[in-house]
Amino acid sequence: MSPEKYYLKPNVVIEPMVDRWYAWSHLISPATAAMNIVGRHLSIMESYVMAPEIHAEAVLNPQMKGGPFMDLAGNRAEEVAALKDSTLAKRHNMVRFAQAVKELDDLLRNEAKGFALEQLYKKVPDILKGYVELFYDRNNNPDFRFFEALLYESEFYDKSAQSIALWVTDNDHRPFCLSTPRLEEKDVLLLDLPLADPAIDELARMKKTPQTIEYIADLLKIPAAKMDLFHSFFTTEALPEYSRYQGDKIRMRYFGHACILIETKDISILVDPLISYYGYQSDVAHYSDIDLPDTIDYVLITHNHQDHILFETLLPLRHRIKNIIVPRTSGGKLEDPSLKLMFNSIGFNNVTEIGEMENIRFADATITGLPFTGEHSDLNIATKACFKVQIDGFKLLFMADSRVVEPALYEHVSKITGPIDVLFLGMECDGAPLSWLYGPLLTKKIQREQDGSRRLSGSDCAKGMSLVEIFKPKELYVYAMGQEPWLEFISSIKYTDESNPIIQSQKLIDLCKEKDIISERLYGEKELFYEKN
Secondary structure (H helix, E strand, O other): OOOOOEEEOOOEEEEEEEOOEEOOHHHOOHHHHHHHHHHHHHHHHHHHHHOHHHHHHHOOOHHHOOOOOOOOOOOOHHHHHHHHHHHHHHOHHHHHHHHHHHHHHHHHHHHOOOOOOHHHHHHOOHHHOOOEEEEEOOOOOEEEEEOHHHHHOOOOOOHHHEEEEEEEOOOOOOOOOOOOOOOOOOOOEEEOOOOOOHHHHHHHHOOOOOEOHHHHHHHHOOOHHHHHHHHOOEEOOOOOOOOOOOOOOEEEEEEEOOEEEEEOOOOEEEEOOOOOOOOOOOOOOOOOHHHOOOOEEEEEOOEOOOOOOOHHHHHHHHHHEEEEEEEOOOOOOOOOOOHHHHHHHOOOOOEEEEOOOOEEEEOOEEEEEEOOOOOOOOOOOOOEOEEEEEEOOEEEEEOOOOOOOOHHHHHHHHHHHOOOOEEEEEOOOOOOEHHHHHHHHOOOOOOHHHHHHOEOOOOOHHHHHHHHHHHOOOEEEEEOOOOOHHHHHHHOOOOOOOOHHHHHHHHHHHHHHHOOOEEEEOOOOEEEEEOOO
16 A cells, blocks of 8 residues: 655745845855854844843834844743854854955055055955955946855855755744744754755645655655654645636736736746745735746746845745746846856756846747846945836836836836836835845945935835836836735835825826826735737
């Protein structure tokens, strides 16, 4: 008699981690990982160990949401201190690396005065020698870049830091992921497993294809003492089969935040995947991964922020994704790591870069990379792209969090694209200050006033209206607002009707309706059908 086969429960979270912190792209790229370990993780852990009660009070204050405070029930200072000591012991080379980056910045600031740089290579900290190139910009300001591909082959990319946590969720509440590490919990299974490990694909396949528990337990090397917990993650009940779209139209499905699925009977395109879990009651109607095709032809990534690249969604989908399209960069700048190298390092071997105004053509569709301005605190970051998706003659434009700092740019673009049928625009127009996300990468303290003026902000009503006037869409949808409850742990956003992004986006929607443009702020889920032109 054959052993019984089981499915992975639909609400089992496969949580990716680096040194027990929630894994996001800046913890994979070696240079940004080093800076975040020192500038974020160690700093927060030290603060918590010294005064856990301050953290406990801060996380109860809505105004402190997204701040550097651990959201841990009770006083767990001993466990956090142990994690801090373990991090210092295991990542001593990363700590030295981060210190060396600061030393190199100081060296260039103090000694690179517009003359030849070759002699300064002797003074580059030893740990960085051979990994950096020194240069001047056209205004004689000194800087350096990494040979980033070499860092992935060095001691500074250690896959043993990576792991996953398996647990069952039944609600949307979770601690803010950038400030709270994953500690031991009785109902959470921690597995030291590199994110590129194909065993993760085998586990994810079990949502739809049953397998014996013995088979997957052996692949994942589950300890005997954890087998009862491991068994609790599986069921004999199959999920409903996905019904592939077979119509002659274009189907658009909104999955929340910036995640849009575009389907025809021939192709499927998924933009900025961030999917809620299926299997628990929610006050917000929403699609889940059960509503995704068994094969996803193209995944489009607009930019390198944690709410647009979510490994928790992407890793379980890895075996279903045929192609990932990412913005091109090869500059080696600390603040602008390569997405292609990052994705390759964690097991995605189907990554294609696209530049501005470049096209990828297939079947009756074309994907075009368009300029993406703003939302990056005025840092020189090239790894960002808006996307035009054209199917036959029907055009959809995904502007993500782009802030229209110069409308003339998109006037030039529109001469090439022509009018757009459907425009998707992010309008989180306040945004966090520069230091909220990029602070660990800064080696010189920025003035508070400067920090507050350089924000991670999208378009407001006036800037959004300029896009409407330029691209003349028939429909406009405000998205990427971080409103859905399953986004709070990654974005820390919680709006009220008086919040400026809500007010600004509603103004734009009302103005569009006055012009007979169909418009709406998306929330939860939405399905639309379009005729091909």
